[in-house]
Amino acid sequence: MARIDRRRVLKISGAGAVAATTGGIAAILASGRAPAYAQASTVHWLRWSDFVPASDQVLRNTIAPECEKALGTKLNLEMVNANDIQARITSAIQSGSGPDIILGLNNWPQLYTQSLADVSDVAEDLGKAQGGYYEISKAVATADGKWIGVPWCVGGGLVAYRKSWFDEIGCTQFPDTWDALRDAGKRLKEKGRPIGQTLGHTFGDAPGFWYPYLWSWGGKEVEPDGKTVALNSKETVESVKFAVGFWKDACDEGGLAWDDSSNNRAFLSGSISATNNGASIYLEAKRKPDTYQTDKGTPMYQDILHAPLPKGPGGQFNLPGPFTDMLMGYSKNQKPAKDFLRWVSSKPIFEQWFTSQQGYTDGATLVWEEDKVWGADPVMLPFRDLPRKGRLMGYAGPPGRASAEAQTKYIIVDMYAKAVQGMPAEDAVKWAHEELVKIYT
């Protein structure tokens, strides 16, 4: 048995690494103090279950272990259904304990401003290093001149459509006006291939279509002062009247009951020809080319293209979905959490997550427009330009608490739903206008 001296034992054991750097037990004894190396801290990060499951895998399997090595911080990742995050936030804030960082959707940071920590230092540094933030990302993550969240990414939707079916009816390009789309949709519906859009109470697809639709006709919720409700206008009434005709002529009328996954399922099963959605339809079809096929037996993903929502008299818009990492005020791990946020949104780390998204989301900073992911697949390229052309709910006012309340009550979506179900357009608009007045006063 070889003689093992003390230095060798220390090197072999786990503590050897630290002891070796600090000069070993001898150095510790000599200094007369207990070694002051940092306790491994834990950061609890609550996120949604990503619509691109591969990205969650990257977070768990690659980024979490890297975090422990680079920062000495153990990352406690938790993914829950997006609809349930707000319930978690509410109970965490009210009880004063819970996850350290929570990923907020849309303008949730504006709802919980008083309970979030100031992360201006982290956000400003990241913004400077990465070419600045998009206006929309900044708008939801700032309040009273300080940053209450670090923007993570921006999700967006485009119309996914079946190229071959539109070609068959003579539309080689996706219709770019509402009249053209209604006409195309009518012909497609006659063949049993309607356009599919939800008018139900669902947080993603319903606002994602109907808010940009309203804006494209020139309608808006409030004036730029953020207080005067401006919904009841000629433009809005026009948009409602057109929507009723468009729905009946061109859309799958079951859409009144669709949730966020219904249009995905309908499209992938071949019952609708077009739908406004995130890139999840295309990415799913690409992931399983043998499961999702066209009538001719070819993989469906080769028949899918993306186009923006048509132009209206008021312009052409989309509703992006900003994601913001919120550092909770009650958290006892402020410093480790801030260091973590700085690290995970930094270019080399975020890039790994961003690549796995394959273009489903955009970065929150401009630098990601040049990422190589946009060269990988031309079908995904249109998603890159969404944040610049996006508007947020509550236009033309700021995306504050009132616009969040209007969205949670589905005022705009229900305005169109009521009209489609038979209420006269003027009455539907009047109803929505009065509901907004109650919210904004």
Place this chain on the structure above:
Amino acid sequence: MTFTFAAARPYAGAPRRGPLTRLLEDERWLAVALLLPTVLLLGLFIAYPFVKGVELSVTDAKVGVPGHFVGLQNFEQVWNDGIFRVAVWNTCVYTAVTTVFKLVLGLWLALLLNNNFKGKAFTRAFILLPFIIPTVLSTLAWKWMFDPTFSVINWLLYQLGLIRTRINWLGDPNLALISVIIVNVWRGVPFYAISLLAGLQTISPELHEAAAIDGARAWQRFRHVTWPLLLPVTLVIVLFSVIQTFADFQLVYVLTGGGPANATQLFATYAYQLGIGTGLLSEGATISLAVFPVLLLVVIVQLLYIRRVETH
């Protein structure tokens, strides 16, 4: 001869009675001691949240913001809210219709199960399944059955040649409310059936025989013997059911989320939408509390009625 007196002492003096034992032998203190756990549980899980809820509803609290006292302003605001009025109406219709159907179908089932037939025990246990399965699971299954595109019910009716176009179960506002009612009735009938069955079994068969001998037909036997004796049990069951249905949340939340356009919005779903979705805790609490006076009235009326029936 020597005796050991170990076990021969009279009872009254036998065990050494400590102060605690003496205390508990006084009935009043014993009552307090026995009731204490229940009172604690009730206080912690029912009284405290209720008081907290009342407190929230008279402030303008939001998530993370304690808020100030605002009196009855929230109640006024909620009363003027169009969506709230729709929720009130929906809840009343929902409760009334489901209760009637559950009672009729439950009673019919109970009467059938009261007979002796082969496999009686198995059938009685099997009947309970809809009530035992967690609501969220069974509602998800129903959601699939009512799905706008892939509904198996539509497919079946289409194959049978009864319909030509899809029925928009969850998309049409009236049909959506009907769908929600169907699922609630499906879930609730077993509760009624088993409870009414228990009630039926307390009715002595001799009464039925006596009535039959006197020439009463089945319907008359039911009306004059079964129903009056079953009434107290029925009223209690209906009371529980009304309270639960009025406050129903899971079923509607999973099936329609309150849509389309608030056609199936109930108190609980609307309170959740406002309180959690928008962070307006005070308004959510107000809506939840709005249920209280109605239910209190229902409880009082039914309890008075029960008392009248029992002393009749």
